[in-house]
Amino acid sequence: MEKEEEIEECSTACFHLVSAFLACEPPDFVISFARDFGGGFITERVQSFLWNECINKSDVKCNLPYLKRFLKKLIVEIESNGDVVLDELYEKYIFCLASVKDDDLAKGNTRMLRRFSFLFPKDCSQASSCQIFRKLEVALQCSLNMLEGDTGCSIWPSSLFLSEFVLSFPEVFSSKSCLEVGSGVGLVGVCLAQANCSKVTLTDGNLSTLANMKLNLELNQQATDVLGHTRQPNTVQCLHLPWASATENELRELMPDIILGADVIYDPLCLPHLVRVLKILLKREHLNLHLNNGSKDCPPDRRCFKSKETSSAGDLDVYVRKEKIYGNPHADHLSPGLGQRPVAYIASVIRSIDTFNCFLSLAERENLIVSDITETMKPLDLLPYVKSYQRSSVRMFKISYL
Numbered sequence: 001m002e003k004e005e006e007i008e009e010c011s012t013a014c015f016h017l018v019s020a021f022l023a024c025e026p027p028d029f030v031i032s033f034a035r036d037f038g039g040g041f042i043t044e045r046v047q048s049f050l051w052n053e054c055i056n057k058s059d060v061k062c063n064l065p066y067l068k069r070f071l072k073k074l075i076v077e078i079e080s081n082g083d084v085v086l087d088e089l090y091e092k093y094i095f096c097l098a099s100v101k102d103d104d105l106a107k108g109n110t111r112m113l114r115r116f117s118f119l120f121p122k123d124c125s126q127a128s129s130c131q132i133f134r135k136l137e138v139a140l141q142c143s144l145n146m147l148e149g150d151t152g153c154s155i156w157p158s159s160l161f162l163s164e165f166v167l168s169f170p171e172v173f174s175s176k177s178c179l180e181v182g183s184g185v186g187l188v189g190v191c192l193a194q195a196n197c198s199k200v201t202l203t204d205g206n207l208s209t210l211a212n213m214k215l216n217l218e219l220n221q222q223a224t225d226v227l228g229h230t231r232q233p234n235t236v237q238c239l240h241l242p243w244a245s246a247t248e249n250e251l252r253e254l255m256p257d258i259i260l261g262a263d264v265i266y267d268p269l270c271l272p273h274l275v276r277v278l279k280i281l282l283k284r285e286h287l288n289l290h291l292n293n294g295s296k297d298c299p300p301d302r303r304c305f306k307s308k309e310t311s312s313a314g315d316l317d318v319y320v321r322k323e324k325i326y327g328n329p330h331a332d333h334l335s336p337g338l339g340q341r342p343v344a345y346i347a348s349v350i351r352s353i354d355t356f357n358c359f360l361s362l363a364e365r366e367n368l369i370v371s372d373i374t375e376t377m378k379p380l381d382l383l384p385y386v387k388s389y390q391r392s393s394v395r396m397f398k399i400s401y402l
């Protein structure tokens, strides 16, 4: 169940340890949090804490393979320091050994339940130093096999980043109709449901991914959003939307204000279809546009130019439109408003520069403007304990129709 809790006093180390364990982070990372919590050692007090707050709270059958790996590493770590291991930990490990068959794991369709806690700092302007005062927990059934469901049954780094983005700037999405392409496990949709959107539609082209996504949405039904508004049940819808076969009429009927996507730019064969879908969703010809009088030039309040972009993902030979933002940088992104064109926010890890450049040239051909807003709209670090996720590898692009 999705939970939102007011948090009073708890050390950051304790939060990080529990959150990392419940999110099924790699055992080595969790063990290093346990060591931090114990001042360098996994003392008996730390072991009791692990037993009560972590192991007992994630006692679901599908997580036994993870628990088995975790306990094995933990016991080796404690024994190698010459410390005493609690009996409960040995007994649980023996139980896991008897219950988990390695054959099951080899079949490749093993699922586990990961609980991601978004930890909100007290004062958002000082995310790094501030005390945590609220958390939003999202439970997600994921596959251990990254390729299951056409890669959609596991969580990719860009969806963690895009979720932090949605929760950091809920005003961008509030009262907007939002549609995500290639939604995978549905994490972004659960976060959008927290942002008081008028409508949230999650889509994917793979049917087993879609079934898993629906299950995750049911797991995370919650009555109120992050702003305290009462939510209608089932505000999030799931839709089968394969990019290659989605018709223009079908796409036009969806009419989202904001389109989102995470880690969807990776397969060169799919890119023409993805760009076509984005173009149809972003181009609303029938709207009486206030923007720019339909001119192809930049709006007068912005200067834009093509420039060679160098990003933290490496030296990228990509050409993107740079935005100069005046006034309140966020106001510029409170889009779209009445009569404005839709925009897309696409988070992406650029694994192949050729594939990404291919996306950019297809987008340019379709009159789509791609702006890198990674530096101008930085989300809060709400998942500081997820060490398996490299935030700096994710870029955020805002796309609109010229």
Ligand SMILES: C[S@@+](CC[C@H](N)C(=O)[O-])C[C@H]1O[C@@H](n2cnc3c(N)ncnc32)[C@H](O)[C@@H]1O
Binding pocket: 149, 150, 151, 152, 153, 154, 155, 156, 157, 158, 159, 160, 181, 182, 183, 184, 185, 204, 205, 206, 209, 241, 242, 243, 244, 261, 262, 263, 264, 270, 273
């Ligand atoms: C790498 S996964 C990313 C999933 C999720 N957005 C995330 O970041 O965790 C790519 C997603 O795009 C979907 N996808 C890939 N090709 C597609 C296509 N041609 N039509 C629709 N969805 C597609 C996959 O099913 C998968 O869910």
